[in-house]
Amino acid sequence: xxxxxxxxxxxxxxxxxxxxxxxxxxxxxxxxxxxxxxxxxxxxxxxxxxxxxxxxxxxxxxxxxxxxxxxxxxxxxxxxxxxxxxxxxxxxxxxxxxxxxxxxxxxxxxxxxxxxxxxxxxxxxxxxxxxxxxxxxxxxxxxxxxxxxxxxxxxxxxxxxxxxxxxxxxxxxxxxxxxxxxxxxxxxxxxxxxxxxxxxxxxxxxxxxxxxxxxxxxxxxxxxxxxxxxxxxxxxxxxxxxxxxxxxxxxxxxxxxxxxxxxxxxxxxxxxxxxxxxxxxxxxxxxxxxxxxxxxxxxxxxxxxxxx
DNA sequence: AAGACGAAAGTGGTTGA
DNA sequence: TCAACAACTTTCGTCTT
Numbered sequence: 001x002x003x004x005x006x007x008x009x010x011x012x013x014x015x016x017x018x019x020x021x022x023x024x025x026x027x028x029x030x031x032x033x034x035x036x037x038x039x040x041x042x043x044x045x046x047x048x049x050x051x052x053x054x055x056x057x058x059x060x061x062x063x064x065x066x067x068x069x070x071x072x073x074x075x076x077x078x079x080x081x082x083x084x085x086x087x088x089x090x091x092x093x094x095x096x097x098x099x100x101x102x103x104x105x106x107x108x109x110x111x112x113x114x115x116x117x118x119x120x121x122x123x124x125x126x127x128x129x130x131x132x133x134x135x136x137x138x139x140x141x142x143x144x145x146x147x148x149x150x151x152x153x154x155x156x157x158x159x160x161x162x163x164x165x166x167x168x169x170x171x172x173x174x175x176x177x178x179x180x181x182x183x184x185x186x187x188x189x190x191x192x193x194x195x196x197x198x199x200x201x202x203x204x205x206x207x208x209x210x211x212x213x214x215x216x217x218x219x220x221x222x223x224x225x226x227x228x229x230x231x232x233x234x235x236x237x238x239x240x241x242x243x244x245x246x247x248x249x250x251x252x253x254x255x256x257x258x259x260x261x262x263x264x265x266x267x268x269x270x271x272x273x274x275x276x277x278x279x280x281x282x283x284x285x286x287x288x289x290x291x292x293x294x295x296x297x298x299x300x301x302x303x304x305x306x307x308x
Numbered sequence: 309a310a311g312a313c314g315a316a317a318g319t320g321g322t323t324g325a
Numbered sequence: 326t327c328a329a330c331a332a333c334t335t336t337c338g339t340c341t342t
Contacts, residue, residue: 186320193321246333267311278334283313 107143110153114139117181118157124180125172127165135164142195151191155183159191163201171206173248175276208242209233211251211275218274219266221259229258232289239292245285249277253285257295263302 115136122132138160142148148156158181165172174192178185209230216226233254236242242250252275259266268279275282290296 189321244332249333268313269311279312280314280335281333284333287313 110143110148111140114143114153114157117154118161121157121161121177121180125161125176127161127172128168128170131161131164131168131170134167135161138163138195138199138201141199145198147195147198151194152183154181155187155191156195157181158183158188159195162188162192163196166204166206167201169207169210171210171247173211173276206247208247208250208254211248212255215251215255215271215274219255219259219270221255221264221266222262225255225258225262225264228262229254232258232293232295235293236289241285241288241292246277246281248275249281249285251275252277253282253289256282256286257289257299261295261298261302263305 118135118139119132122135135157139157142156142160158177161181162172162174162177165177174185174189177183177188181188212226212230212233216229229251233242233250236250236254252271255275256266256268256271259271268282272279272282
């Protein structure tokens with residue numbers, strides 16, 4: 001596999017490799033396999049590596065996005081390469097190398113800092129490693145596409161983490177991301193939307209049920225209450241009470257009702273605080289749930305029981 | 309007195325002309 | 326680009342437990 005100094009037309013990533021045996025060029029960032037004929041363009045595709053280097057078997061650490069350069073470095077040429085060049089080419093060569101150096105060091109410095117921040121926020125939120133990796137990947141793509149320009153590095157990190165959480169179905173609220181990264185909630189949401197749109201990823205609305213375990217444990221509710229609230233949410237989804245609504249509000253209302261039914265009452269205030277919505281939103285969802293899912297009987301039942 | 313309820317006005321984002 | 330719009334919030338007064 002030979003590394004090219006050329007950007008991927010799909011994701012604009014710089015990690016393109018030419019597999020000589022197969023005659024394919026593969027982008028390590030988006031997995032795109034470029035058409036063979038692109039290789040034939042010859043001069044467009046500059047190969048700065050020397051053969052011997054690459055044909056040697058290489059066994060290294062697995063490539064990872066949380067390392068700032070994925071464990072792979074790019075360099076324009078070596079000293080040995082230039083002996084065969086005339087003066088003009090030499091100048092060109094040095095110019096190129098200077099630029100390559102400037103660009104790559106700037107990007108690498110940024111990535112180093114950003115990934116440190118990313119790790120900090122991620123561990124603060126106790127996110128799984130897989131999410132951290134995904135976020136690092138998203139951030140790396142964002143940097144390569146120049147999406148960080150005009151935005152603070154921290155907010156892009158927060159946005160990338162938020163996106164990664166959603167893709168792995170371990171959603172955190174914007175409030176939590178905001179608190180962990182000390183970026184305003186609005187800003188996190190804004191950059192999240194921006195980078196997901198620009199990178200063309202994701203866009204599947206998060207499932208309210210994904211929030212239940214975390215909210216429930218924060219409120220010290222029993223496992224029965226948890227599973228009951230998930231049932232309620234599933235019913236609500238079938239009754240089309242969930243589309244267009246904020247998932248956290250639905251999760252909060254479901255949890256509130258099931259707590260009532262199981263005689264583990266929490267105030268609307270408590271649930272609202274944990275879920276990061278207001279009491280009003282809980283009330284609205286709660287009302288809809290009662291109307292459409294006739295849960296009133298069940299609540300009355302538990303009320304009677306408590307009297308006994 | 310605390311919690312639940314609901315009306316009214318304001319905010320930020322989406323959508324469609 | 327702008328206005329209408331839906332969801333959610335803030336605030337506040339009233340009712341219930």
